[in-house]
Amino acid sequence: MKTIDELLAEGVKGKRVFVRADLNVPLAEGTITDDGRIRAVQPTIAKLAAAGARVIVASHLGRPKGTGAEPAFSLAPAAARLGELLGTDVAFATDTVGASAKETVAALTDGRVAVIENLRFNAGETSKDDAERGAFADQLAELADVYVGDGFGAVHRKHASVFDLPARLPHAAGGLIATEVGVLKKLTAEVERPYVVVLGGAKVSDKLAVIDELLGKADRILIGGGMAYTFLHAKGYEVGISLLQKDQVEVVKEYMKRAEDTGVELVLPVDVLVSAEFPDLKGKTPANFEIVDAQAIPADKEGLDIGPRTRELYASKIADAKTVFWNGPVGVFEHPDYAGGTSAIAQGLLDSSAFTVVGGGDSAAAVRILGFDENAFGHISTGGGASLEYLEGKTLPGLAALEG
Ligand SMILES: Nc1ncnc2c1ncn2[C@@H]1O[C@H](COP(=O)(O)OP(=O)(O)OP(=O)(O)O)[C@@H](O)[C@H]1O
Numbered sequence: 001m002k003t004i005d006e007l008l009a010e011g012v013k014g015k016r017v018f019v020r021a022d023l024n025v026p027l028a029e030g031t032i033t034d035d036g037r038i039r040a041v042q043p044t045i046a047k048l049a050a051a052g053a054r055v056i057v058a059s060h061l062g063r064p065k066g067t068g069a070e071p072a073f074s075l076a077p078a079a080a081r082l083g084e085l086l087g088t089d090v091a092f093a094t095d096t097v098g099a100s101a102k103e104t105v106a107a108l109t110d111g112r113v114a115v116i117e118n119l120r121f122n123a124g125e126t127s128k129d130d131a132e133r134g135a136f137a138d139q140l141a142e143l144a145d146v147y148v149g150d151g152f153g154a155v156h157r158k159h160a161s162v163f164d165l166p167a168r169l170p171h172a173a174g175g176l177i178a179t180e181v182g183v184l185k186k187l188t189a190e191v192e193r194p195y196v197v198v199l200g201g202a203k204v205s206d207k208l209a210v211i212d213e214l215l216g217k218a219d220r221i222l223i224g225g226g227m228a229y230t231f232l233h234a235k236g237y238e239v240g241i242s243l244l245q246k247d248q249v250e251v252v253k254e255y256m257k258r259a260e261d262t263g264v265e266l267v268l269p270v271d272v273l274v275s276a277e278f279p280d281l282k283g284k285t286p287a288n289f290e291i292v293d294a295q296a297i298p299a300d301k302e303g304l305d306i307g308p309r310t311r312e313l314y315a316s317k318i319a320d321a322k323t324v325f326w327n328g329p330v331g332v333f334e335h336p337d338y339a340g341g342t343s344a345i346a347q348g349l350l351d352s353s354a355f356t357v358v359g360g361g362d363s364a365a366a367v368r369i370l371g372f373d374e375n376a377f378g379h380i381s382t383g384g385g386a387s388l389e390y391l392e393g394k395t396l397p398g399l400a401a402l403e404g
């Protein structure tokens, strides 16, 4: 992979450089609640601008339908925040490849930065059809002379701006991708043991597969968050209206059997916080919850955080670890009543003497929002699914494209 420094040495002055970033930040009513992903890519953008490039920053945000603009998924707040961090005006194009994008890019002068609107407002970005994705990549390629891939959080997606565009332009990897890959590589080699992995979050179907690989690698796997209920269901417990990936139950049973056969500790919650309703994340009105044993979730209730006994159990399983990888909040941490489990995991990591890696947009945000010092962890990765798929040993489209 060509590095950003090699690219800079070749000279970028006056060139239109397309930076594929991951500005998929958490938002609450249009306000960014954690700007970690913007701060992480800012040095790459600043370097290019300082070298006189005309920088075009592109990203997805959320999962809009791909049928045009959806205001709730606009990148405008992220563009404004990027301008604050850079200490300079950042132009914003209200479309991705249309008239606004073309005009905004044409108006860029050397050293200036523009953000174009959410890539996923266009069906071509995420299409499974190569030709449709390619046609969108052709349109993106018209905007730029050079491509810099630095959206680590999205490198596992075979999307037009991640996979097809770098094939159409001279390309290099940004500093964030280089750092992320450098750290995660260490976890795929020989790790210091005990190696403990904590998995939670809500993107259950995306993330279950990593367990297949981890069973041959980790000493203990602690399951929390939305992922836990598919396991509890597989054990034969009632999980009420909790998140449940029904089509994965057999797979999960096989994981549990393999863990037992190979001596890997696969640890499940012993108690959970349940409620009849999902919490109010806007007003944060106090939640109406109860703590129940994991085998006793009422049929009309949903599990929203790990319980106090589980927090203690998981902290004890982390305490003697030498390496910890954590992806996915273990509860709906956005509401204070369901943040206790996630806080306990973060604290557990800090109390251990392990090399700790926290991966994922929401996981990293949770650590900061809950008041932990991000510098106290070994590495905070901007990629959740991306870091998991890297650990799975998969070929990641966005990295493969930069190598080619
Ligand atoms: N028991 C639960 N039920 C429903 N949602 C949950 C539960 N536990 C955690 N969550 C939610 O999981 C979300 C985060 O999951 P996600 O899989 O997106 O993790 P991530 O760290 O952001 O990784 P990525 O970067 O891949 O998105 C949070 O919004 C949190 O509220």
Ligand SMILES: O=C(O)[C@H](O)COP(=O)(O)O
Pocket (backbone or CB within 6 Å): 022, 024, 062, 063, 153, 154, 157, 360, 361, 383, 384, 385, 386
């Ligand atoms: O949040 C993430 O993991 C990345 O931004 C990728 O988002 P996606 O899962 O919607 O592709």
